[in-house]
Amino acid sequence: MKVLLISDARVETGRGPVTRLAHVLPELSHRAEVSLVVLGEPDPFCARTFAAAGVTVHPAPFELDGWRVRELPELVATIEAAVRREQPDLVVLYREIWDLMHALPPVLARLGTPFLVMPHSVPFLDALPRPSRSFTRDLVRRVLTERRGHALRYLLTHAHQVPLMRTLPRVVINETVEYYLDGYFPTAPSVRAVPGYAIDLPAIDAARAPERVYDLAFMAKLTEGKGLFDALAALRRLRADRPGARMLVIGSFEQPRVERRFHQAVERYGLRGAVDLTGWLTGPAKYRALSSAKVFCYPSRSADTFSLCLLEALACGLPAVCYDVPFARAVYGDTTAVRALPYGDTAALAAAAGELLDEVTLHQEQASAREFAARYCSWGVVAEAEVTAYRHFLATATTTPQNIVKG
Known part of the structure; x- marks a missing residue:
C-alpha cells in the first residue's frame, strides 16, 4: 500500500499532530510505502526522523496568515504534482488545515486518488465543552460568544463550507474526535485508528x-x-x-x-x-x-x-x-x-x-x-491501527459513503 501524507513538520507550532507524525512515521514506514508532502521547513527533529525512516519528502512552501493558507493555489498545485509523481493508493491530510480540506478533494477526485483527513480537533478552531448534536447550532453559539476578532472573522469566512464535513472521509484517532464528529456529521465516511498515540x-x-x-x-x-x-x-x-x-x-x-x-x-x-x-x-x-x-x-x-x-x-x-x-x-x-x-x-x-x-x-x-x-506504550501498535484503518477505507472506497462503516 502506498500512502502520501501531508503535514507541517515543526513540533513547537504543530504540537500534538506533528509530534504524533514524527513518532509514528518510523513504524508506519515498515508497514506501508510512505511518502510525505512537508508543508514548510521541517525542524531538525522532524528532518532527522524523516531521513532515518527513508521516506520520500516533497517540500512545499507553506505560510499561514492566522489560520488562512497563503498562496493556496500554488500549494495545491505542488501537492498535485507530488501525487502525480508518487501515484499513491491513498492521500491523507494529517491535520485539519481547513483551506486544504476544502481545496484538495476536487483535485484528487480528478486524479482518481482516495483522500482522508485526520482531524485532531473539530472544525472550526476550538470545540465547545458542552456540544449539542448540531454543528450549525454550535457554530452559531461560537459566533455569538467568540471574543477573539481574528477567530470570529475565520468562523464567519468559512461557515458556508460546513456541508463539506458531511461527506469528507476521515480517519479518527481518538475517542473524543469520534464523539464530536459522529454527533455532528454522522453521514461522512469514517474509519477508526485507535489507539492513536503512544509515549516512550x-x-x-x-x-x-x-x-x-x-x-x-x-x-x-x-x-x-x-x-x-x-x-x-x-x-x-x-x-x-x-x-x-x-x-x-x-x-x-x-x-x-x-x-x-x-x-x-x-x-x-x-x-x-x-x-x-x-x-x-x-x-x-x-x-x-x-x-x-x-x-x-x-x-x-x-x-x-x-x-x-x-x-x-x-x-x-x-x-x-x-x-x-x-x-x-x-x-x-x-x-x-x-x-x-x-x-x-x-x-x-x-x-x-x-x-x-x-x-x-x-x-x-x-x-x-x-x-x-x-x-x-507502543508506537508500533499505533501504526498497526492506522494502517489497518487505511486498508479498511480502501477496501470500502468503491461503495457509497452511506455504506462505509467504521473499522
Missing part, C-alpha cells in the same frame, strides 16, 4: 527528576483555551491552604498579548516567586521538568480532544486535575488519577489538587497514573 516510557523513566519540588505543573501551548489562566487562579486558591505551594509552567506563548496577560495575572494574584516558567521544552528536558512536580493542573477549556501532554504527565507519575469536558470523560474517564471537576470552577480544581497532594493519596494515584499511561 523508558525515555521518560530515564529522564526522571530526583526530587518533586513543585506542587503543580502546567504544560501546553500557553493560551487561554488550554486553561493557563485557570491554572493560575487555582494556584492562588491552593496557596490559601498551602502558602508555600509552587507551580512550574512548561510551554511557549502563542501571542505576545497572552504573555503580557500571564505576567499581569501572576502579579495580580500575588504569585511572584510561586510560578516558574521554563519556556518550550522537548525530550528529556521536558520529562525532567514534569517529574519535578507532584500534580498536573490542566483545566483545558476548549482546545483538546486527547491531550498528549496530559498523558505524558501521567507517565511521569503526576495525577491530574482538569475540567469535566469531553476529552476528560472519553479518554481519561476510567482512571482515578485524573479528577474531572465542574467546568470553570477553579475552587474545585484547587480543592482536588490539595487532596491529591496528601502524601498517602499522592502515592496511590501516582501508581494509577503510571498504570494508565502504560496502555499507550
Whole structure:
C-alpha cells in the first residue's frame, strides 16, 4: 500500500499532530510505502526522523496568515504534482488545515486518488465543552460568544463550507474526535485508528527528576483555551491552604498579548516567586521538568480532544486535575488519577489538587497514573491501527459513503 501524507513538520507550532507524525512515521514506514508532502521547513527533529525512516519528502512552501493558507493555489498545485509523481493508493491530510480540506478533494477526485483527513480537533478552531448534536447550532453559539476578532472573522469566512464535513472521509484517532464528529456529521465516511498515540516510557523513566519540588505543573501551548489562566487562579486558591505551594509552567506563548496577560495575572494574584516558567521544552528536558512536580493542573477549556501532554504527565507519575469536558470523560474517564471537576470552577480544581497532594493519596494515584499511561506504550501498535484503518477505507472506497462503516 502506498500512502502520501501531508503535514507541517515543526513540533513547537504543530504540537500534538506533528509530534504524533514524527513518532509514528518510523513504524508506519515498515508497514506501508510512505511518502510525505512537508508543508514548510521541517525542524531538525522532524528532518532527522524523516531521513532515518527513508521516506520520500516533497517540500512545499507553506505560510499561514492566522489560520488562512497563503498562496493556496500554488500549494495545491505542488501537492498535485507530488501525487502525480508518487501515484499513491491513498492521500491523507494529517491535520485539519481547513483551506486544504476544502481545496484538495476536487483535485484528487480528478486524479482518481482516495483522500482522508485526520482531524485532531473539530472544525472550526476550538470545540465547545458542552456540544449539542448540531454543528450549525454550535457554530452559531461560537459566533455569538467568540471574543477573539481574528477567530470570529475565520468562523464567519468559512461557515458556508460546513456541508463539506458531511461527506469528507476521515480517519479518527481518538475517542473524543469520534464523539464530536459522529454527533455532528454522522453521514461522512469514517474509519477508526485507535489507539492513536503512544509515549516512550523508558525515555521518560530515564529522564526522571530526583526530587518533586513543585506542587503543580502546567504544560501546553500557553493560551487561554488550554486553561493557563485557570491554572493560575487555582494556584492562588491552593496557596490559601498551602502558602508555600509552587507551580512550574512548561510551554511557549502563542501571542505576545497572552504573555503580557500571564505576567499581569501572576502579579495580580500575588504569585511572584510561586510560578516558574521554563519556556518550550522537548525530550528529556521536558520529562525532567514534569517529574519535578507532584500534580498536573490542566483545566483545558476548549482546545483538546486527547491531550498528549496530559498523558505524558501521567507517565511521569503526576495525577491530574482538569475540567469535566469531553476529552476528560472519553479518554481519561476510567482512571482515578485524573479528577474531572465542574467546568470553570477553579475552587474545585484547587480543592482536588490539595487532596491529591496528601502524601498517602499522592502515592496511590501516582501508581494509577503510571498504570494508565502504560496502555499507550507502543508506537508500533499505533501504526498497526492506522494502517489497518487505511486498508479498511480502501477496501470500502468503491461503495457509497452511506455504506462505509467504521473499522
